[in-house]
Amino acid sequence: MGKRDRGGKGHSPADSRELSRRAEEAIRKSARHARASDTGPSRRLAWSTLRRAMALAEIPVGHATLLLLLALALAALPVISPRLEQWAIDDGIRSGEYRIIVAACLWLIALALFQLGAGAAQGIVANRLGQDAMDRLRRRVFAHMQRLSIGFYERREPGKIIARVTSDIDAINELLRMVLTGLFSDFLKGLGISIIMFAANWRLALLVHTVLPPIILLMSAFRRRSERVFRRVRESLAGVSSYLHETITGIRVIKSFSRERVSAAIFADLTEHYARASVNQVRVFASLFPTIQFMHSIALVMVFWYGGSLASAGAITLGGIWAFVRYSLMLFDPWRALAEFAASAQRAAVALDRIIEVLDEEPLVSDAPDAVALPSLTDRIRMEGVDFSYDGRTPILRDVSFEARVGEVIALVGATGAGKSTIVKLLARLYDVTGGRVTFDGVDIRRATLGSVRGQIGMVPQDAFLFAGSLRENIAYGAPDAPSSVIESAADAAGVSEFASRLPDGLDSPVHERGVRLSDGQRQLLSLARALASGARVLILDEATSSVDLFTESAVQRALEEARPGRVTFVIAHRLATVRSADEILVIEEGRIVDRGDHAALMRSSARYRAMALRRFTDLEEEPWSA
Numbered sequence: 270m271g272k273r274d275r276g277g278k279g280h281s282p283a284d285s286r287e288l289s290r291r292a293e294e295a296i297r298k299s300a301r302h303a304r305a306s307d308t309g310p311s312r313r314l315a316w317s318t319l320r321r322a323m324a325l326a327e328i329p330v331g332h333a334t335l336l337l338l339l340a341l342a343l344a345a346l347p348v349i350s351p352r353l354e355q356w357a358i359d360d361g362i363r364s365g366e367y368r369i370i371v372a373a374c375l376w377l378i379a380l381a382l383f384q385l386g387a388g389a390a391q392g393i394v395a396n397r398l399g400q401d402a403m404d405r406l407r408r409r410v411f412a413h414m415q416r417l418s419i420g421f422y423e424r425r426e427p428g429k430i431i432a433r434v435t436s437d438i439d440a441i442n443e444l445l446r447m448v449l450t451g452l453f454s455d456f457l458k459g460l461g462i463s464i465i466m467f468a469a470n471w472r473l474a475l476l477v478h479t480v481l482p483p484i485i486l487l488m489s490a491f492r493r494r495s496e497r498v499f500r501r502v503r504e505s506l507a508g509v510s511s512y513l514h515e516t517i518t519g520i521r522v523i524k525s526f527s528r529e530r531v532s533a534a535i536f537a538d539l540t541e542h543y544a545r546a547s548v549n550q551v552r553v554f555a556s557l558f559p560t561i562q563f564m565h566s567i568a569l570v571m572v573f574w575y576g577g578s579l580a581s582a583g584a585i586t587l588g589g590i591w592a593f594v595r596y597s598l599m600l601f602d603p604w605r606a607l608a609e610f611a612a613s614a615q616r617a618a619v620a621l622d623r624i625i626e627v628l629d630e631e632p633l634v635s636d637a638p639d640a641v642a643l644p645s646l647t648d649r650i651r652m653e654g655v656d657f658s659y660d661g662r663t664p665i666l667r668d669v670s671f672e673a674r675v676g677e678v679i680a681l682v683g684a685t686g687a688g689k690s691t692i693v694k695l696l697a698r699l700y701d702v703t704g705g706r707v708t709f710d711g712v713d714i715r716r717a718t719l720g721s722v723r724g725q726i727g728m729v730p731q732d733a734f735l736f737a738g739s740l741r742e743n744i745a746y747g748a749p750d751a752p753s754s755v756i757e758s759a760a761d762a763a764g765v766s767e768f769a770s771r772l773p774d775g776l777d778s779p780v781h782e783r784g785v786r787l788s789d790g791q792r793q794l795l796s797l798a799r800a801l802a803s804g805a806r807v808l809i810l811d812e813a814t815s816s817v818d819l820f821t822e823s824a825v826q827r828a829l830e831e832a833r834p835g836r837v838t839f840v841i842a843h844r845l846a847t848v849r850s851a852d853e854i855l856v857i858e859e860g861r862i863v864d865r866g867d868h869a870a871l872m873r874s875s876a877r878y879r880a881m882a883l884r885r886f887t888d889l890e891e892e893p894w895s896a
């Protein structure tokens with residue numbers, strides 16, 4: 270074996286060291302994320318989390334009361350039945366009263382049946398309430414997120430935003446379900462049992478209760494330890510899923526660099542880490558439950574020992590001892606439930622914080638209280654001395670002024686990062702200007718309703734996005750009621766019909782899953798057709814044809830020429846063909862307009878434009894300069 274075969278099976282030791290180092294890095298990275306979002310709420314009280322969750326879930330008072338009553342009933346049953354059994358033993362079995370035995374048995378059956386019904390009802394009602402509440406919450410969060418400005422999304426990773434509506438809401442649901450079904454009845458049950466024990470024989474009750482403090486201490490110690498273990502499980506799971514997300518979205522890069530084997534090995538390490546953490550988690554609990562079992566046994570021994578001596582002195586009956594045994598076994602349940610509640614409250618607190626953060630987020634751009642509906646553009650758009658900054662500190666645009674009349678085509682050219690896309694985002698009011706103003710027919714767009722501004726805009730963004738559905742549905746997205754003739758002529762104009770005619774179902778072919786896979790250029794044309802079909806007064810093409818061949822591009826140019834009357838068209842382009850027919854070309858440099866004029870004038874007067882044209886226009890060789 271002379272050659273090193275990268276696709277082979279063997280790992281060299283150096284290779285696997287490198288892999289585990291990288292896996293560790295990945296885990297640490299996700300661990301940092303998890304920790305950063307965990308620190309705040311972990312110190313917060315479980316009860317305040319619960320209050321916030323209940324308020325957010327908006328559970329109707331009537332239903333909550335019904336559940337509370339059911340909980341009360343369910344709590345009473347385990348408290349009552351040992352007393353019935355005591356009665357059967359002492360007054361029935363020991364004194365040979367058959368009638369009492371039968372009566373006690375009938376009562377016990379009745380109670381068991383009641384418990385069956387109430388328990389089932391509780392489960393159904395609580396589940397229904399919980400799911401309804403989560404449904405409402407999901408809708409509310411989603412609707413709110415739809416209202417938020419584009420800036421909210423540009424600042425965050427999509428995976429994190431998705432988690433707010435999915436796993437975060439699930440964590441709250443878990444807490445609510447626990448509270449609605451178990452918590453109150455367990456708590457009431459514990460209280461009832463203690464009271465009845467002390468009432469029956471306070472000395473014996475006191476003795477049995479001495480087992481409680483060590484159990485509670487033990488549980489809180491376990492809880493602290495399990496928190497660490499739980500966190501490690503969560504972190505390693507986050508490591509697995511974020512790596513999964515990354516490799517699925519980046520699969521083309523992985524394949525083109527032949528990194529499949531490396532990513533499989535990194536994934537193997539991550540999932541092994543997760544498996545180990547899960548084993549550890551079970552180990553913690555493996556010792557908890559036997560310990561509780563042991564304490565149970567101690568409590569039983571105490572009842573027999575001290576109860577036995579009380580019985581021989583006639584201070585307690587045999588049935589009394591039986592009841593005590595039953596109560597002692599149930600005494601710890603509520604405390605275990607409380608411990609579980611605290612753990613789930615902790616998870617929910619983190620989730621709540623994230624959801625509340627979203628709900629508290631105000632849209633950066635919104636309708637002013639006295640906003641007016643803007644009529645259709647008839648005359649001109651102006652930017653007047655516009656300054657802009659995304660973060661309030663770094664200036665991106667400085668003193669940008671220009672005017673665009675209906676029927677004109679305005680081109681924006683400039684280096685990468687100069688601020689071209691930012692200018693058109695301000696025209697669509699995706700952001701509000703920091704200084705100066707943007708006017709449509711003389712009206713400041715901040716005084717107009719968002720809907721009436723954006724309704725006039727047909728934006729073809731830099732990265733064409735297609736929704737699941739047919740080509741036709743994608744074109745009709747901005748004009749769902751448009752007749753099919755409008756859709757088809759938009760498809761013709763944008764050059765979509767050309768390639769659609771070769772698809773099995775033409776314009777009705779589905780895109781995305783199981784549908785046709787379109788090329789980048791075809792997606793851009795589709796996105797352009799969408800803007801044309803919407804009948805927008807302001808057409809914005811942000812590198813809209815960068816992936817389209819020159820021949821198709823010139824067809825698109827003709828379509829734009831046809832669409833020109835009655836609209837203002839803004840184009841951002843790196844190609845001469847797109848730019849040269851513009852009425853005005855704005856040369857942007859570091860957020861300023863440094864030169865302006867039509868192509869011929871700029872070629873004569875602007876050294877900057879000339880240099881840029883020679884350097885950047887990618888179709889220069891195909892189409893010699895005419896200036």
Ligand SMILES: Nc1ncnc2c1ncn2[C@@H]1O[C@H](COP(=O)(O)OP(=O)(O)OP(=O)(O)O)[C@@H](O)[C@H]1O
Pocket residue numbers: 420423659660665683684685686687688689690691692731
């Ligand atoms: N959402 C954002 N938040 C913060 N800064 C941003 C945001 N979008 C863009 N920027 C910054 O604003 C500047 C201008 O970006 P813009 O997208 O307008 O450039 P561009 O001229 O369209 O570049 P390109 O030709 O590469 O598309 C850049 O420095 C960029 O880093």
Ligand SMILES: [Mg+2]
Pocket residue numbers: 689690691731811
């Ligand atoms: Mg851009």
